[in-house]
Structure formats: structure tokens, C-alpha cells
Amino acid sequence: MDTDSVSGRVIAFWNDWQLRAMILLSLWLQIFLTVTGSRRKNTAGIWLGVVVWLAYSSADWLATISLGTLSRNQGSSNGTDTNATIPAFWAPILLVHLGGPDTITAYAVEDNELWSRHVLQLLTQLALSFYTSLRSWLGNDPLVYVAIPIIVSGIIKYGERVWILWLASSNNFRNSANKERKLLREQIDQRIASSELNNMEITSRRDQVLGLNNVTREAKHLQEAHFLFRTLKLLYGDYLVTFPTHMISYHILKTKNATEAFKLIAVELGYMYDVLFTKMMTGVFWQARFTLRGINFLFSVSALLTFWIMARNRSAYSRSDTTISYLLLGGAIVLEIYSVVWMLFSDWAMLWLSKQRKPLADSVYRYICSSRLLSSLLIHKKRWKESIDQHAIHKQMTPSMPMADFFSTEHHFRRWKVEVDIELKQLIFDHLLNKRIRYSPQDDQKKILAERGDQVLRSKGCLDKFDWSVVEIDFHESFLLWHVATCFCHKGHAESSEVLASISLANYMLYLRSDLPFMLPKEIGEAKYKSTSTEASLMGTEEGQFEGSVLSDGRKLASALDLLETEDGWTDGEKWEMITQVWVEMLTFAAVHCGWKEHTKALTRGGELLTFVAILMSHLGINEQCMYKFT
Known part of the structure; x- marks a missing residue:
């Protein structure tokens, strides 16, 4: 057998399939990160951390390299032979991949400080996507119309990632904690007299101030944990917690046994994890974000249907490219569905549902909690590595x-x-x-x-x-x-x-x-x-x-x-x-x-007992950031 001939065929095969292989690998990385990204919150193990880190670090790099290779191939094409080019919407699909999965936006807290770098990357990759689409347009590729909604979807998805990273950066997190501090002062300090603090455990005043009166038993622990999370934001932002605020936290925990107290802290740390490391709907413009998610889903479905109709009537591309296109479009839709289900059964969604104070909402909440199938989707069984x-x-x-x-x-x-x-x-x-x-x-x-x-x-x-x-x-x-x-x-x-x-x-x-x-x-x-x-x-x-x-x-x-x-x-x-x-x-x-930044790092390793102890001490008032004077 001629060695040169074999090596030539191997090189030709690689030149023909390197882009396709990278795009498929990029899709696989998105699927993997979507499934495993949030499991760091309740799963310990060095192997999970290493594999997720490798996938997270490789995903952006691979999508960027693939997009650059794709634009280079389009640039070298004469624009007339559609069989020699790839479908026009592959470049926007890579832009969607750069937006990242909803379950992980940052691998570590330091990644949130890089939001400005992602702004530049968004502009660069968007320009490349427009360039490859324009080349397809000039080449009379009919599938360029499929690329338009995907480009919009990519802008929304990547733009949301940049925005979430910006919100979780240290400066903006501290600003958010400052706003929370002012809200807590208005809600608690200005409504509670010093004489009431010592009797809160035997009166309904605490529940009235926190809005916990007439709340279903199943939902009360979520709302109590959310209040503790609000005070935790002050601690993480290096602000002082006022005497009335930490006294309420103290009385909440004082009425619990050890198991209930640890469960509250676990839910609270889950809130913090979602804010720092995911795209979870955390109450910040969630209506607008949910609307954009709906637009993303509709655009993905319309792109798949359009491609199916056009591919059935026109065989402009090879069977392998057509199959890859179906995988890319179908994968985008499946990932969107997974993300929506993940959000709808999250603690944030259940918290919002419990705060509606309507009979229908209460009934839905009780039904979800009582249903074995639906409750299995909730993240209630294991919230940290335990x-x-x-x-x-x-x-x-x-x-x-x-x-x-x-x-x-x-x-x-x-x-x-x-x-x-x-x-x-x-x-x-x-x-x-x-x-x-x-x-x-x-x-x-x-x-x-x-x-x-x-x-x-x-x-x-x-x-x-x-x-x-x-x-x-x-x-x-x-x-x-x-x-x-x-x-x-x-x-x-x-x-x-x-x-x-x-x-x-x-x-x-x-x-x-x-x-x-x-x-x-x-x-x-x-x-x-x-x-x-x-x-x-x-x-x-x-x-x-x-x-x-x-x-x-x-x-x-x-x-x-x-x-x-x-x-x-x-x-x-x-x-x-x-x-x-x-x-x-x-x-x-x-x-x-131990500093709060160090405790934050532990959240991505399943949580540490040391962090639970530190937060319990703070909510009980055993911390230098807790004030012992009514202000």
C-alpha cells in the first residue's frame, strides 16, 4: 500500500471534517455543561470538578476556533458552489453556543470579573457571524433566512450571559447588597420597636413583618431561607447587619431543630450559588428575561421547521451536513426545554409561586410538593454534599x-x-x-x-x-x-x-x-x-x-x-x-x-461544613458584622 496515498487520504478527510467535528464537539460540550453545570452545588469529587473545568474552559475556545475556521472557509469560497460550502446558519449556532448553558455561567467567582472581555468577544463573534451569513447571501444560499432568527437568538443568549456576569461581579454585587441593606432597613428597622425584639418568638409580629403570615407550611421554609439569603448578601458585601435584622434571623433559627436549621442554610446557599454561577431567574428583571427565553425557543423551533421544509424540497447539501444541521437545531431546542424545566422547578420559581398568596397558586404549590413525579424534579432531596x-x-x-x-x-x-x-x-x-x-x-x-x-x-x-x-x-x-x-x-x-x-x-x-x-x-x-x-x-x-x-x-x-x-x-x-x-x-x-470570598469558593465543591457553621454563627449574631445596638 502506498504510504503517501494513505496519508493523503487521511489529510483530505481531516481537512473535510475538522470543522464538522469541532462543531459537533461544541454541541456535546453544551449538553454536558447543561447537565452537570449545576451539580457542583450538591456533589463533591475532584473528578467532577476537573471534568467540568475542562469542558467550561474548552467550550468558548472551541466555539471561537470553529467560528474562525468557518468564516475563513466562507471567505475562500467563490460563493457559487453551495455543495462546497456549509449551511449559512452554522455560524449563528456557534454564537448561541458562546452564550453558554443556563446552569453554569462562571466556573469560579473570578470569572464574573471578566464580563468586559466577553463584551468584546460578543462584538467580535457577532461580526464574524454577520460576515459568514453575508457570504452565503451573496452566494444565493436559500438557508441564509434560517440564520436570521438564530443570530437574534445568539445575541440574546450571549448578551444575557454577559449581563449575568456583570451582575455577579464584585462591584455590582456590592451595589446590590447596598440596595438590599436599604430595603431591609425600611422593612424591619423602621417597623420594629426595640421592646418587640425579645418577644418575637412568642408573637406573630415577626411573620407579619416578613410577610410570612398565612403562608402555607410547605412554602414557609423557602421564604425564611430567602430572608436569610438577603442578610447573607450584606455579609458577602462587607456591610454590617443591623440589630433588628440579625435578631429576626436569630429567632427564626432558634425555633428550629438542628436538621431544620441546616436545611434552611442549604436553601440559602443554593440561592447564593445561583446568583453567582448560573443564569437562574433570581428576581432581577425575570419577566423580561422569561419573555426573551420564549423568543429564543420560538426562533429555534421556527429555524428547525424552516430548514426541514427547505431541505426536503432542495438537496443543496450533503447528507452528512444535513444530519449535522438537524443535530445542531434539535440540540438547541432540547437544551432550551431542559433549561426551562430546570428553572420552572427551581427554588426561585417555587418561591415566586408561594408569594402569590392566591388559592390557585397555593394549590399548585401543594400539588407539586405532593406529587412524587413532580417533586422529584425539585432540588429538595440533596442541596449540598452532606x-x-x-x-x-x-x-x-x-x-x-x-x-x-x-x-x-x-x-x-x-x-x-x-x-x-x-x-x-x-x-x-x-x-x-x-x-x-x-x-x-x-x-x-x-x-x-x-x-x-x-x-x-x-x-x-x-x-x-x-x-x-x-x-x-x-x-x-x-x-x-x-x-x-x-x-x-x-x-x-x-x-x-x-x-x-x-x-x-x-x-x-x-x-x-x-x-x-x-x-x-x-x-x-x-x-x-x-x-x-x-x-x-x-x-x-x-x-x-x-x-x-x-x-x-x-x-x-x-x-x-x-x-x-x-x-x-x-x-x-x-x-x-x-x-x-x-x-x-x-x-x-x-x-x-474565614473570609466570605473563601466561603464562596467552597460553594462550587458541594459546600463545606465550615461555611454552614460560619453562616449559622452570623445569623445568630456571632459575628463582627452584626451590630448590637438599635439604630
């Missing part, structure tokens, strides 16, 4: 293990996940409520927010014994020391609920330090740990030579904790209850000292 990642140092950790091995990644760091069960939620929620009870305007706010285990030890009367492990060292070294001590205490121990909670939180905090260090207080850097590891590796291997290391101090702490049983008369349950409370207090310290 698990916490675990990071273990070494499955065979021993007191004689060298410090270098303790930190080395070569010694089989293990990662897995555990569910955030009801017991852990209740433990955290009760701790926060107890902290809030101690929290008053007379207290030193910074002192309470600085508690990271010392308050628990003080309440148990043993701070003098353990202050060296929580007060006299920095936070990172402290929780690492307690992690080691918890592991030693756990060896050979019965796994009660307190033991399981302590181990889970200990491993979770270590996971945050290993994989998400930006979510922890910036007190000590990686450089110090590496230098400590290097110094320890130069030491001998005898156990007595590790005095002063984190590992030896952790063993020392574990021995001191065991002495509570043998010398102070504590029961095993009392010891583990204290250890668990120390870990919860460390978790709250880390949560409240």
Missing part, C-alpha cells in the same frame, strides 16, 4: 514515628468522606446556641470570637491543665496537637457518638489544612511546618530525642487527658464530651475567621 472530607496522617501512627514521617506525603496520607449525620448537626447547633446565650452587648465581642477551645476547658474547670495546648500556641499548631492527642486516645477505644464526632472533626480540620488552607486563619505558614519537619529529620531515631515536637506534645496531651479518668475521677463519657466540645469550638473559630 459530607465532610477526612484526612488522616498515617494509619500506623506511633509515638516513636519521626517528625519528618509525620508530615511526609510519602507515608500514605489517607482521604475519605463521612456523612454529616444528625448527631453532629445537633452537636454543632447546640454549641452555637449556647454560645449565643452567653453573647450579649456587654460582652467583649472579640474575646468571644477568639474562643478556640479555651472556653470549653474553662467551663470544665481544667483550663490550667491544658492552657498550654490552646492558649499559649498558635491555632494551627493547637489543632494539629489536639488531632494527634485525639488519635492516641481513640486507639482501642469504643466508638461512641462523642468519639466518632471528635475523630470526624479532627480529620476534617486536617483536611482543611491540607487541601483548603485558605479557609483557615492565616496565622502560620507552610514554611514553618516544612522547616520543623526538616529539623526533625536530622534528629536521631530514639524516642527521647523528639521532645518538643508536635508529635511528642500530642502524646503528652493524650496522657494528660487519660489522667482525667485515673486521677480526677472523670468518666470516659465526660472526657470525650469535653474533647468533642473543644473540636466544635475550634471549628467555630476557624469558620468565623
Whole structure:
């Protein structure tokens, strides 16, 4: 077989099909992003994140390259041989692809700052689309009329994407939060007297102010979560939350159990995710946007019908190009239908329906919630990943293990996940409520927010014994020391609920330090740990030579904790209850000292327990942004 002949045929085949392959791949990427784009909100996993990132990064690039190739091919054509050209509406279809799916407009919050770049890209790609359509027009391609409605649809779709990115950018989000702050002042601060705040839990005044009176039971949690979301916007925008506003949030949560409170926060974070990362109808000009969606759908259907009629009566294009055209037009219609269904059964649509206060709307809402088929379309079952990642140092950790091995990644760091069960939620929620009870305007706010285990030890009367492990060292070294001590205490121990909670939180905090260090207080850097590891590796291997290391101090702490049983008369349950409370207090310290931008980043990974704790604390008023004075 002639090698040159084979390679020539391969090159000819690629030259003939490269554009078609890129266009089909662009369609597949749109389908993939539409289906998986919003699943980052409630699904954890590095593979999903990587695949979505690759698809998101490739989609715009591929559509742009395809549009450039298409315009180049049209430019080299003499405009007379329609069989040598592609259908005129392929270029506008690529413009629609550049508009992106509704389920993901931004992969990360930083993408929202690039809205101005997309404005330039919209103008450039629009010019290319007009150019290729004009070439087809000059070539008397009858399908150029199919391109007209698709061009309009592409402008609408891409224009909406640019607008959504602009709305979610930091400056505009802060402006939106400022408007929300003024509305909350008008709705709450100016309508509630200071004497009413303490009695809100036993009166209907709160529901009257929030507009929750006479609301169906099924819809009340959506409206309560939306109010909490409105206050969350203030926190994310670095504004202060007034005393009446956070008191209402406090009373809302105070009446809930732990499961209900976490569900409210999950719905609230879903609202925030939609605003920052999707094209969800969030109440901003939603009527006009919904009308434009209808126009998009009608234009797509009319383009498909027109093409079907013209292709049936005129065989101007090859069978493969005709098939690709059907796939492109049909895919656009299917994606529009999917997006509409996704929006109609979203929390925003159900929120709007519940606020109509009409018998018909209430009946429709109850029917949707009671219908097994329709309720399955709602995103109520799993709103976040509902698990916490675990990071273990070494499955065979021993007191004689060298410090270098303790930190080395070569010694089989293990990662897995555990569910955030009801017991852990209740433990955290009760701790926060107890902290809030101690929290008053007379207290030193910074002192309470600085508690990271010392308050628990003080309440148990043993701070003098353990202050060296929580007060006299920095936070990172402290929780690492307690992690080691918890592991030693756990060896050979019965796994009660307190033991399981302590181990889970200990491993979770270590996971945050290993994989998400930006979510922890910036007190000590990686450089110090590496230098400590290097110094320890130069030491001998005898156990007595590790005095002063984190590992030896952790063993020392574990021995001191065991002495509570043998010398102070504590029961095993009392010891583990204290250890668990120390870990919860460390978790709250880390949560409240993590910036809101860092919490926002966690939303695209299924949500972090640390973010839930931070938001619960803020709504309870345990945050520096919460005012303790009626203004």
C-alpha cells in the first residue's frame, strides 16, 4: 500500500471534517455543561470538578476556533458552489453556543470579573457571524433566512450571559447588597420597636413583618431561607447587619431543630450559588428575561421547521451536513426545554409561586410538593454534599514515628468522606446556641470570637491543665496537637457518638489544612511546618530525642487527658464530651475567621461544613458584622 496515498487520504478527510467535528464537539460540550453545570452545588469529587473545568474552559475556545475556521472557509469560497460550502446558519449556532448553558455561567467567582472581555468577544463573534451569513447571501444560499432568527437568538443568549456576569461581579454585587441593606432597613428597622425584639418568638409580629403570615407550611421554609439569603448578601458585601435584622434571623433559627436549621442554610446557599454561577431567574428583571427565553425557543423551533421544509424540497447539501444541521437545531431546542424545566422547578420559581398568596397558586404549590413525579424534579432531596472530607496522617501512627514521617506525603496520607449525620448537626447547633446565650452587648465581642477551645476547658474547670495546648500556641499548631492527642486516645477505644464526632472533626480540620488552607486563619505558614519537619529529620531515631515536637506534645496531651479518668475521677463519657466540645469550638473559630470570598469558593465543591457553621454563627449574631445596638 502506498504510504503517501494513505496519508493523503487521511489529510483530505481531516481537512473535510475538522470543522464538522469541532462543531459537533461544541454541541456535546453544551449538553454536558447543561447537565452537570449545576451539580457542583450538591456533589463533591475532584473528578467532577476537573471534568467540568475542562469542558467550561474548552467550550468558548472551541466555539471561537470553529467560528474562525468557518468564516475563513466562507471567505475562500467563490460563493457559487453551495455543495462546497456549509449551511449559512452554522455560524449563528456557534454564537448561541458562546452564550453558554443556563446552569453554569462562571466556573469560579473570578470569572464574573471578566464580563468586559466577553463584551468584546460578543462584538467580535457577532461580526464574524454577520460576515459568514453575508457570504452565503451573496452566494444565493436559500438557508441564509434560517440564520436570521438564530443570530437574534445568539445575541440574546450571549448578551444575557454577559449581563449575568456583570451582575455577579464584585462591584455590582456590592451595589446590590447596598440596595438590599436599604430595603431591609425600611422593612424591619423602621417597623420594629426595640421592646418587640425579645418577644418575637412568642408573637406573630415577626411573620407579619416578613410577610410570612398565612403562608402555607410547605412554602414557609423557602421564604425564611430567602430572608436569610438577603442578610447573607450584606455579609458577602462587607456591610454590617443591623440589630433588628440579625435578631429576626436569630429567632427564626432558634425555633428550629438542628436538621431544620441546616436545611434552611442549604436553601440559602443554593440561592447564593445561583446568583453567582448560573443564569437562574433570581428576581432581577425575570419577566423580561422569561419573555426573551420564549423568543429564543420560538426562533429555534421556527429555524428547525424552516430548514426541514427547505431541505426536503432542495438537496443543496450533503447528507452528512444535513444530519449535522438537524443535530445542531434539535440540540438547541432540547437544551432550551431542559433549561426551562430546570428553572420552572427551581427554588426561585417555587418561591415566586408561594408569594402569590392566591388559592390557585397555593394549590399548585401543594400539588407539586405532593406529587412524587413532580417533586422529584425539585432540588429538595440533596442541596449540598452532606459530607465532610477526612484526612488522616498515617494509619500506623506511633509515638516513636519521626517528625519528618509525620508530615511526609510519602507515608500514605489517607482521604475519605463521612456523612454529616444528625448527631453532629445537633452537636454543632447546640454549641452555637449556647454560645449565643452567653453573647450579649456587654460582652467583649472579640474575646468571644477568639474562643478556640479555651472556653470549653474553662467551663470544665481544667483550663490550667491544658492552657498550654490552646492558649499559649498558635491555632494551627493547637489543632494539629489536639488531632494527634485525639488519635492516641481513640486507639482501642469504643466508638461512641462523642468519639466518632471528635475523630470526624479532627480529620476534617486536617483536611482543611491540607487541601483548603485558605479557609483557615492565616496565622502560620507552610514554611514553618516544612522547616520543623526538616529539623526533625536530622534528629536521631530514639524516642527521647523528639521532645518538643508536635508529635511528642500530642502524646503528652493524650496522657494528660487519660489522667482525667485515673486521677480526677472523670468518666470516659465526660472526657470525650469535653474533647468533642473543644473540636466544635475550634471549628467555630476557624469558620468565623474565614473570609466570605473563601466561603464562596467552597460553594462550587458541594459546600463545606465550615461555611454552614460560619453562616449559622452570623445569623445568630456571632459575628463582627452584626451590630448590637438599635439604630
